[in-house]
Amino acid sequence: QSFSTKPLSLAVLGGLAMMAAFGKETPAEAQSSKPIFMLVVPFAAGGPSDITARILLKYLGPELGQNTVIENTPGAGGALAAQRVARAPDPENGGIAKNDGFAWGFASNRNWPSYADPRDMKFAGVYSSGPLILAASKSFPGTTYAELMSWLKSSDANAVIGNPGIGSPGGICTVVWLQKEPDFKPAVVTFTGAGPATVALLQGYIKSACLLSADILPRILDGSVKAIGSTGPVRQLPNIPRLDGIDTRVNNGILMAKETSEPRVNELTRALMAAMKNPEFQRDIDALGLVATPLSDDASAQSVRDAHARQFLDQLDQYRRMLPPAQK
Secondary structure: OOOOHHHHHHHHHHHHHHHHHHHOOOHHHHHHOOOOEEEEEOOOOOOHHHHHHHHHHHHHHHHHOOOEEEEEOOOHHHHHHHHHHHOOOOHHHEEEEEOHHHHHHHHHOOOOOHHHOHHHOEEEEEEEEEEEEEEEOOOOOOOOHHHHHHHHHOOOOOOEEEEOOOOOHHHHHHHHHHHHOOOOOOEEEEOOOHHHHHHHHHHOOOOEEEEEHHHHHHHHHOOOOEEEEEOOOOOOOOOOOEOOOOOOEEEEEEEEOOOOOHHHHHHHHHHHHHHHOOHHHHHHHHOOOOEEOOOOOOOOHHHHHHHHHHHHHHHHHHHHHHOOHHHO
């Protein structure tokens, strides 16, 4: 039995075309075939550092063309997370989400392992920043900082203030606040995070606390607590006064292992710059009272890295100066 060769040729060509079509990777397939980029967060899940890191990866992954994952590694003021990144088997595809609490942890920890020294790591850049807010319980009868201090120092207040965590941005703000007011000797309750501190403030157990805007802003907006002042502008609170002499802010950024190649760090920096220009990223960060770190359109990846690295090193020096002599 004979067959026509023309239909057979068309069938073969059609099959080859289908094979080529099915064999071509889609963008999603290309992304999934690459190594996963892991961002290590040195704090527990659910906190502001974790939330902002997860928001970032939502927009950073597509810019890198890679899938991403968060690994929460709390403990030892960030030293455990730093060790995790320093000893990662693939330094090209991992980093640590650093903030001011991480910087304080390093500055105050004399036993930090030398191989995980963040000063030796490569700074990819800062992706968001924001102020801290000094808040007071609803029982506070005034509105200003001077009135708050007068009330807290009076016998009527039974002054108990909250520290949301040693080494946390709120904890650093508390240290600066008390250094600014040497005659103020309140009872200080130290919590394991901003969540428990916020609950205690809402219940009136503590009278005041310095908290990240991401933690306390919703409670201020619904009238559950009072905002006394902030360490920087808050779009949702245009009339909030600045806290004189308290300039603590939170800066969220990414450090990579010292073994990471320069081209790879610059690639990550460019992806960060692109993600920060995304209006949806800016909207999500703004909802937390934070801002995407502004960058000029003509800034190079290296200039961004250098500027943010200098800022980080200056921050470490500042925190070391703030430590009691026994901790230095």
